[in-house]
Amino acid sequence: MKERLIENALRAAGRRPPPSEEATQRAYQTAREEWQRVVRRQTRGRRWLGMTGLLAASVLAVALIIAFWPAAPGPRIVAEVVRTQGVSNYRGRGHTTEVVRVRDAVPPGAVIETAPQGRLALRLTAGHSLRLDHATRIVAVSPREFRLEYGRIYVDSGDAAAGESVRIDTTLAAISDIGTQFQVSSSSAALRVQVRDGAVTLSGAEANSAVAVATGEFAELTADRRLTRGATDTFGTEWAWVAAAAPELDARERRLDRILAWVCRELGFRLRYADARTREMAVEVRLDGSLEGLSPQESLEVLQRVTNFSYRQNAGVLTLETLDANR
Amino acid sequence: MQPQFENDADLVAALLAGVPAAFEQYFHGSYPRLFRFALRRLGRPELAEEIAQEAIIKGLRRLSDFRGEAALLTWLCTICRSEIAMRRRRHPEPEPLQAVLEDDPGVRAALELLADGPAEPEAMAHRAETIALVQSVLDFLPAPYGDALEWKYVDGLTVAELAVRLGRTEKATESLLTRARDAFRRAASDLFAEGVELVRP
Numbered sequence: 444m445k446e447r448l449i450e451n452a453l454r455a456a457g458r459r460p461p462p463s464e465e466a467t468q469r470a471y472q473t474a475r476e477e478w479q480r481v482v483r484r485q486t487r488g489r490r491w492l493g494m495t496g497l498l499a500a501s502v503l504a505v506a507l508i509i510a511f512w513p514a515a516p517g518p519r520i521v522a523e524v525v526r527t528q529g530v531s532n533y534r535g536r537g538h539t540t541e542v543v544r545v546r547d548a549v550p551p552g553a554v555i556e557t558a559p560q561g562r563l564a565l566r567l568t569a570g571h572s573l574r575l576d577h578a579t580r581i582v583a584v585s586p587r588e589f590r591l592e593y594g595r596i597y598v599d600s601g602d603a604a605a606g607e608s609v610r611i612d613t614t615l616a617a618i619s620d621i622g623t624q625f626q627v628s629s630s631s632a633a634l635r636v637q638v639r640d641g642a643v644t645l646s647g648a649e650a651n652s653a654v655a656v657a658t659g660e661f662a663e664l665t666a667d668r669r670l671t672r673g674a675t676d677t678f679g680t681e682w683a684w685v686a687a688a689a690p691e692l693d694a695r696e697r698r699l700d701r702i703l704a705w706v707c708r709e710l711g712f713r714l715r716y717a718d719a720r721t722r723e724m725a726v727e728v729r730l731d732g733s734l735e736g737l738s739p740q741e742s743l744e745v746l747q748r749v750t751n752f753s754y755r756q757n758a759g760v761l762t763l764e765t766l767d768a769n770r
Numbered sequence: 771m772q773p774q775f776e777n778d779a780d781l782v783a784a785l786l787a788g789v790p791a792a793f794e795q796y797f798h799g800s801y802p803r804l805f806r807f808a809l810r811r812l813g814r815p816e817l818a819e820e821i822a823q824e825a826i827i828k829g830l831r832r833l834s835d836f837r838g839e840a841a842l843l844t845w846l847c848t849i850c851r852s853e854i855a856m857r858r859r860r861h862p863e864p865e866p867l868q869a870v871l872e873d874d875p876g877v878r879a880a881l882e883l884l885a886d887g888p889a890e891p892e893a894m895a896h897r898a899e900t901i902a903l904v905q906s907v908l909d910f911l912p913a914p915y916g917d918a919l920e921w922k923y924v925d926g927l928t929v930a931e932l933a934v935r936l937g938r939t940e941k942a943t944e945s946l947l948t949r950a951r952d953a954f955r956r957a958a959s960d961l962f963a964e965g966v967e968l969v970r971p
Contacts, residue, residue: 449951452958453923456904459916462805466819470826474797477827482788485834 464722465714468704472601476570520548521586522565522573525690529561529577549583556580557594562688571609571620572599574688588612595628597685600641601708615664616647624708625656626685637661639677639711678711678759686710686739694735699728699750702742707761709739717764721752724765778842786833795913796842801826803843803909804850810902811854821857825850843910907957915950922947 462470524547532542532555543555543563555575557563563575568586575581579594589596590612598609600620611618611627615634618627623641627634636645638656645654645662654670656662661675675681686709696702703725707714716722728750734742743761747754755762775781775795784792804825808818829846836845908916914936921927921935933943 446951449919449954449958450923452904453908453919456901456908456924458920458924459802459806459905459908460809460815461802462819462822463815466805466816466823467801470801470819470823471797473823474801474826474830475793477830478785478793478796479788481830481833482786485786485788 521551521583522549522567525566526564529558532556551585553583564688564690576684591629593630597626599624616645618643618645633665635663637675682711692734694733697729700725706739706743712759712761715760715762721763721765779838782833782836799913800846806909807847807850821853824853911953915953918946918950
């Protein structure tokens with residue numbers, strides 16, 4: 444009888460409403476990055492405590508003098524190189540030019556330039572992904588401030604902590620993100636900003652006011668200060684270079700739903716599951732083997748071949764549906 | 771999946787030590803529950819998702835402050851309440867029509883302590899407030915009791931299917947279901963023993 448009452452109560456209540464898959468993926472990625480930052484801070488703190496303990500112990504043996512660590516003069520790195528294609532160079536404060544390699548640390552003041560066939564992806568210490576297209580030069584002013592001297596860059600703040608905004612200065616205007624994916628093309632003749640997701644503000648384009656550019660919009664400012672605004676696609680050929688320069692997916696990732704979230708983020712698609720059953724199955728499917736070295740588009744093509752789902756892409760929406768033998 | 775860290779103190783220690791399984795347990799154990807906690811107060815799923823994400827992240831930033839005096843979920847709900855309050859200050863909105871029962875001090879204490887109760891639960895009417903209360907109880911039970919009860923009685927999984935999902939033997943799963951039912955019964959008993967009025971204006 445007791446169990447019957449509980450059973451009735453639970454059946455009457457029904458299933459607890461879950462958060463959406465998209466929100467869950469987004470929260471997971473953001474939280475994971477924050478957790479990694481927390482762990483790094485913990486590790487540095489423990490190392491610092493260990494070193495001061497050792498120092499105090501050795502000093503006490505000689506004299507009763509306490510040493511203090513000097514305050515850090517400023518951040519020593521602003522970004523880490525996570526992917527390169529072709530050749531890219533950087534010039535540090537010492538004015539020597541070096542070839543950029545994966546895992547290189549970028550110090551403040553570094554000038555980074557990609558060759559005509561080169562591309563580069565950076566992970567900023569603030570958490571953003573910043574990518575350089577062919578023939579692009581930037582100056583890494585600080586962890587959250589970069590100057591785009593010419594060329595084209597893409598910024599994705601998806602993994603950055605809330606409130607960690609990045610500012611991109613150009614000769615014509617400055618762009619600040621508000622939780623976004625956007626690209627900026629800059630030359631002496633014009634500046635063009637396209638927003639895939641979120642919003643940016645453009646400062647210096649109009650006197651005494653900042654211009655907001657939101658999802659699916661572009662703003663173009665010419666050297667003679669003419670500002671044009673309009674709608675733009677958030678996926679397709681104009682964004683193809685972004686996916687080509689994307690940092691690789693973690694080779695250990697096997698969960699289909701997370702792989703799909705990465706693919707869709709990089710290709711600018713919205714992911715939609717045809718029904719709840721498809722969503723549940725996507726969470727449970729684990730890939731046998733890795734997609735290491737594959738681009739997002741190549742990864743999607745592999746998934747279409749090896750998984751038991753149909754993938755329909757239309758107007759920027761990727762719909763996943765189970766393949767049912769009885770249909 | 772069976773939780774690897776059985777108590778909150780071990781989970782937090784493992785999180786701070788950078789153990790990946792700890793993060794998985796923290797996120798997947800907390801995010802959906804915080805979402806529902808926020809949803810019951812705000813009534814808007816997208817906003818609740820946003821608030822729950824903020825609470826999860828702030829919880830990570832303040833992990834070193836967690837003392838274990840309350841359950842980790844309770845602690846995270848406190849952060850979530852604060853986020854909701856800040857949001858309401860910035861964007862005043864009409865209060866949801868249905869009062870949130872778990873904000874009643876007696877109800878909150880019952881959910882948090884899950885102490886033994888003397889009485890059997892009475893037959894429950896099928897009302898929206900009761901549903902919310904039952905779902906709150908499930909969320910506040912220690913993991914994976916809430917999930918196990920939902921999978922068994924709402925989704926209709928067999929014990930064998932549950933065992934696979936939980937990564938346990940069938941015997942261990944039966945034992946877990948017994949403990950889960952006992953925990954649910956005690957929580958519900960306490961709520962009725964407190965004389966909580968299930969219908970609020």
